[in-house]
Amino acid sequence: MSRENTTQEEPTRRDYMKYGGAVAVGGFLAGCTDDSSSGSEPEDSTESTPTATPEQAGDGESTPSATETETNTDEKSYSASMPPMGELTLEEPPSTWVGGLGFTADVLTALGQADGAVGMADPRFWYQGFYDFLDGVTVPAKDELTKYTTTERNTDLEALYDLDPDLVAFDPNPLLAIYGLDTEEAEEIQENIAPWFGNESRRKRFDGWTHWPVGESYPYMSIPEYIPKYAALFGEQERGQAILDLYEPFIEDIRSRVPEETERRTMALVNGRYNPENRDGWLVYNPKSEVEKTWGKKQYRDLDVTDAFEGAYSGQTSVKMGYEGLLEYDPDVIIFNFGITYRDFQGKNLIQQQRELLQDHPVGSQLTAVKNDDLYLGGTPYQGPIINLFQTEMAAKQLYPDEFGSYPGYGEIPEDEQLFDRGRLADIINGNI
Incomplete structure (x- = not known):
């Protein structure tokens, strides 16, 4: 695909994007050398090296606020820093x-901005069921x-050229x-x-990052720090603020209602893909x-969950357990990570x-979580x-039903049992702010 056009005298939209990105890199290099945030170990042992698969793999200073500015010619520009x-x-x-x-x-x-999506590193892991x-x-x-990544774990530049996006988010x-x-x-x-614009903060960045x-x-x-930045870049400040006005009070309310530690059920976060064939134990995060x-x-x-396996990780982010090990720690609730x-x-x-x-095993069936049928789907880590x-609503109901109401299983929760306003969220996304 040719990127040259010698007959065009006025700068193109792509030229503006390239110019903005080039200035950005230089400016950030000059101001970022004091940042000490880093990650040496992954949060999931199955992704402890750069060869981890995306379904298994991953505080710093707050970043500058995003702004939208007006030029002298009254033409908008869209600016954000990340x-x-x-x-x-x-x-x-x-x-x-x-x-x-x-x-x-x-x-x-x-x-x-969903309709602007044309490609992803791996679309399989964009969970869309909640929409x-x-x-x-x-x-x-x-x-x-x-x-635009391959089965050989490479980046497909030709695919990106063919897509010709305006932004690599x-x-x-x-x-x-x-x-x-x-x-x-x-x-x-x-x-x-296209310019890059993103920050990978799913988990602690591993050695070799x-x-x-x-x-x-x-x-x-x-999560709240991304919203105004992408909102400014897309000219959606009002919608971004409306999302924050819904999201942040919800999280604050959930945090305020968490039961006292002595009243919390213990949980185990078990890998949702690792052991369906009963091969060599259970991977607990x-x-x-x-x-x-x-x-x-x-x-x-x-x-503020109470982890049944606290103290069992020996400095790692996960531990492998047999049935006897699960019974030794005996969680009240088992949640399967990536379960949805x-x-x-x-x-x-x-x-x-x-x-x-678990239900059919002579030891697994003795687990409190199994006997009480407290085996639940967990969420995707790729969550905006x-x-x-x-x-958050799902996990609150799974862990603390006395406070937040019981979890009825995956699906639409009855309106009078919902913890946040679906209608308001849909209105914001649809532009009815």
Whole structure:
């Protein structure tokens, strides 16, 4: 695809985007050398190296606020700053974009920008089931989105050239650390295709994480910090503020209602894909995030969960247990991480298989969680504000039914038992602010 047009004298929209990105990198390099945030160990042991799969793999200073400015000619510009790429200024909001593994897709859906999605690093991991519970909210089907990583774990530059997006709404460093991208190719994408704009803060960044283009570790970001930044870049400040006005009071209310520690049920967060064939034990994750701003397990942090396996991890983020080990710690509740994804994955219900393993085993069937049928679907870690609202509500009901009401199983919760206003959320997403 040719990127040259020698007959065009006026700068193109792409030129504006490239210029903004180039200035951003230089400005951020000058101001980021004091950042000390870093991550040396993954939160999930199955993703402890850069070869981890996306379905298993992953506090700094707060970042500068995003702004929208007016030029002297009364033409709007769209400007926002986000580490590691720094400030980006556009003359027009992006009309097409590519995302990563689901997080920014959910953020941009909240801002009414879902129809601009044309590709993702791996669309399979953008969980879309919760949108079915929001009237009028539609998103592109996952099979309509181009996957720009390969089965050989490389980044497909040709796919990105063909898509020709206005924005790569993703941190380049996961592609550099996991998907075979090199820094020259990252620069090529920035220069010839579209500017990068993203920050990977799902979990603590593992050893071997890259820090392009800043050369040093860069701050983590919480879910509420992304919203005004993407909102400014897309000219959706009012919608972004409306999302925050719904989201933040909900989280504050949930936190305020968590029962006292002595009244909380203990939980185990079990890998939802690892053991459907009963191969070599159960992989149990520490549900508590080591880095405060990470969002992969945010609902469990906000719910201040009591981990049945606390003290069992020996400095790691997960531990493998046999049936006897599970019974030794005997959690009141078992939640299958990624359960909403793996209840229907490549034609199989991996969660039901694991439930049956526990129920049919002479030791597993003695577990308190099994005897009381407290075996639940967990959420996807790739959660922006919409998904996190649903998943926080889901986990609150699973863990503390006396306070938040019982969890009826996956599906629409009756209106009088809902913990946040679906109608208001749908209105915001649909532009009825």
